[in-house]
Amino acid sequence: MTRLAHLGLGGFFRAHQAWYTERANQLGGEEWTYTAFTGRSRGLPEALTAAGNMYTLVERAAEGDTSMPIRAVAASSAGTETDAFAAAFADPELAVVTVTVTETGYDPETSPAPGRLLDGLAARRTSGGGPLAVVSCDNLSGNGEVLRGVLRGLAEASDRGLAGWIDDNVTFPSTMVDRITPHSDDPLTVVTEPFSEWVIAGGFPAGRPAWDAVGVRFVEDVAPYERRKLWLLNAAHSTLTYLGLLRGFETVDEAFADAEVRAAVEELWDEVRPVLGFADAETDAAIDALRPRFANPRIAHRLDQIARQGREKLAQRQRAIMAARTAAGLSPGAACEATIAAFDEIVKKNLVRVD
Numbered sequence: 001m002t003r004l005a006h007l008g009l010g011g012f013f014r015a016h017q018a019w020y021t022e023r024a025n026q027l028g029g030e031e032w033t034y035t036a037f038t039g040r041s042r043g044l045p046e047a048l049t050a051a052g053n054m055y056t057l058v059e060r061a062a063e064g065d066t067s068m069p070i071r072a073v074a075a076s077s078a079g080t081e082t083d084a085f086a087a088a089f090a091d092p093e094l095a096v097v098t099v100t101v102t103e104t105g106y107d108p109e110t111s112p113a114p115g116r117l118l119d120g121l122a123a124r125r126t127s128g129g130g131p132l133a134v135v136s137c138d139n140l141s142g143n144g145e146v147l148r149g150v151l152r153g154l155a156e157a158s159d160r161g162l163a164g165w166i167d168d169n170v171t172f173p174s175t176m177v178d179r180i181t182p183h184s185d186d187p188l189t190v191v192t193e194p195f196s197e198w199v200i201a202g203g204f205p206a207g208r209p210a211w212d213a214v215g216v217r218f219v220e221d222v223a224p225y226e227r228r229k230l231w232l233l234n235a236a237h238s239t240l241t242y243l244g245l246l247r248g249f250e251t252v253d254e255a256f257a258d259a260e261v262r263a264a265v266e267e268l269w270d271e272v273r274p275v276l277g278f279a280d281a282e283t284d285a286a287i288d289a290l291r292p293r294f295a296n297p298r299i300a301h302r303l304d305q306i307a308r309q310g311r312e313k314l315a316q317r318q319r320a321i322m323a324a325r326t327a328a329g330l331s332p333g334a335a336c337e338a339t340i341a342a343f344d345e346i347v348k349k350n351l352v353r354v355d
């Protein structure tokens, strides 16, 4: 049996959490493997099972590719296979569940994910399987607390005993996750960038892989790291997207190669620096790492994808940066304002979907 389970078997999980686990296993010691579940699709688990539960992770650098076989996903199924899902949670060997169900997967009104996780926890309670950690790896602020709140709310509404059991037995670490992984149609090959980061705050009551030995940072509070990623990477993505689309570019690297757009991104980073709360050296190291990531011409990261849900994203990015600057007695920031103006123009011209 495996000691890890995952809900949301997509590209990012295979490029990130499974990759860290694979590398931790390579150090020797206890081997940790995953049982992973998709949302609904059967195609991906069938293809992985037929391939002997192995796929190839391709790290695509500007200079070339490096490939690595990943065997850490030892079993996979469709999330609709409720017996297999309950059995994975009921197994006392299970210690950690990771989750990537996208930002929209946390609303029990519209997503099956929260109800499914609650069923899993109920199965574990019934089996006497003991404590475990449930770790959200989605791009949401305070993702662990969000997941805890959603599951506790559902548990309270359905079975009060379950809410108390969750309080006593389940931890919900919060995470900052980072690795640009565009969608791939080949089920046995995942293409990602060389860069990767994972910062985790929270406890693992039944143990975990030696993720710390392969670069994962364990911290007291993940919030500053989330903000650092959101304001340096994702806000820059918004600047690249709206300024870039207006100039006819299609991908992040094309936009970043344009002198005017590039200058706006550099100006945005200057606007973020004084309100980020990190020492300049750490902020500069993150920015230095971002430049080649955005410039990588072999990762085709489409601007029209980043443009979606633009209004909501700008609220957490440029508008939040402007508010922080104003609160600090600084000007709101010309690059933030230019990004918002570009977004408004795109909406007015109906250039791409922003909802």
Ligand SMILES: NC(=O)c1ccc[n+]([C@@H]2O[C@H](COP(=O)([O-])OP(=O)(O)OC[C@H]3O[C@@H](n4cnc5c(N)ncnc54)[C@H](O)[C@@H]3O)[C@@H](O)[C@H]2O)c1
Pocket: 007, 008, 009, 010, 011, 012, 013, 037, 038, 039, 040, 041, 100, 101, 102, 103, 104, 105, 106, 110, 111, 112, 113, 137, 138, 139, 140, 177, 178, 179, 180, 181, 182, 183
């Ligand atoms: N791809 C990236 O670059 C990247 C980087 C950092 C974080 N992330 C996080 O990971 C998430 C997934 O990214 P991905 O590239 O793997 O996407 P993906 O489309 O390849 O896979 C998403 C998985 O989640 C499942 N899913 C989607 N909506 C769901 C729902 N409402 N309920 C249950 N399951 C659902 C899908 O079935 C699929 O298994 C992102 O939304 C983001 O929060 C992605």
Ligand SMILES: O=P(O)(O)OC[C@@H](O)[C@@H](O)[C@H](O)[C@H](O)CO
Pocket: 139, 177, 178, 179, 180, 181, 234, 237, 305, 306, 313
């Ligand atoms: O739609 P967005 O802009 O929230 O995010 C899409 C991608 O930019 C995003 O998933 C990045 O790849 C990721 O945040 C990098 O770690």
